[in-house]
Amino acid sequence: DAGVTQSPTHLIKTRGQQVTLRCSPKSGHDTVSWYQQALGQGPQFIFQYYEEEERQRGNFPDRFSGHQFPNYSSELNVNALLLGDSALYLCASSLGVNHEQYFGPGTRLTVT
């Protein structure tokens, strides 16, 4: 089991563009959470998906949206990119919403 996988590893986008990040959960897990980690900061919770629905959401604008597929994988979409969206985006999976989360390696997004 490769654990939680994320793609791409890193990417560079221009301000105003849109980006999609992908996450495959650990085998057997059905819940996916997304975090943003700015340089020098701890991860900040964006939202959590379970049963293909957004279950909880952190303090992020509507430009951040997501999706969960029937195979439990997930996408994070960010529209109208701002320079401040540059960060490491972490995906974490768990078995149910109230259990330990396992983190992926992250996707490094740079907005220029």
Add this chain to the structure above:
Amino acid sequence: AQRVTQPEKLLSVFKGAPVELKCNYSYSGSPELFWYVQYSRQRLQLLLRHISRESIKGFTADLNKGETSFHLKKPFAQEEDSAMYYCALSGSGGSYIPTFGRGTSLIVHP
């Protein structure tokens, strides 16, 4: 609002010395506290949680509700303990959505 404060960005010690990574929190209720660790080139992983009262890799952490602290301690640091450590808090009731501190980088010198 819940908040986690890790006052030290960097903690540097020698092998065999005691280690204490500080964590203070703000939460109006009964929180659940965690320590996460990220070793170089590895992913973030849970180290320990206060409800389990475990000692993991020689580390312990005691929840002090009076001082609203959850400091991470180890009596004798090892070089392999060098990593980034994050204290995190989640609300009571089983929600595992943690609020993280900014992290403390621990460097253990030989």
